[in-house]
Amino acid sequence: MKQNFSIKTLLAVLFIIGLTTQNASAQFINGQNYAGAHVGLSGVGSSLTLGLDYERAITNPGEVGPGIIGIGGMFDYFSYSEKYFADAGSWTYINFGISGMYHFVFDNKKLDPFLGFVIGYEVASWKWNNAYYGNYSPSAGGFTIGGSAGIRYFFNDNWAAQARVGFGFYILAVGVDYKF
Secondary structure, three states: HHHHHHHHHHHHHHHHHHHOOOOOOOOOOOOEEEEEEEEEOOOOOEEEEEEEEEEEEEEOOOOEEEEEEEEEEEEEEEEEEEOOOOEEEEEEEEEEEEEEEEOOOOOOOOOEEEEEEEEEEEEEEEEEEEEEOOOEEOOOEEEEEEEEEEEEEEEEEEEEEEEEEOOOOOOOEEEEEEEE
8 A cells, every 4th residue: 555655646746747847958968967766666576666866977969879878876675575374574675786878869858768777786685484493584695787778758957757667676667857
């Protein structure tokens, strides 16, 4: 129930921002910073992910093909629980990484489509309450990779909604970004 509330709240905020939009000409621009938050769907346990992202544009169109390259970082957190008769388990995942994105340049300056990858580190912990053998709490970590395809839609010169599909960190995510 709480997860549905988070998605409904995010959609309501995006709708309100959309009602107050101005003419936006804010496509991804060299030297600008973009930071935001997102809610996603993980590939493990179908749980919601909560995340933060940051990106900085570092090239101009024509320097590396017709698009713009951005570098940045990502952070995602998710957990879920399951119960089997008298046993119960919970999993927690924390992912963080460095991202590289290629942004396509369109005439429509409200749209910012991109493809990218993430090289990161994942920390996973597991808690298991077993009726016969007691409690277990192992944890592990390791390097991980991810990729995504996404798009930003700028409501005005500073605010944008984002949507992404990917692997590694999440399989689907929506959020908002602020350009500064």
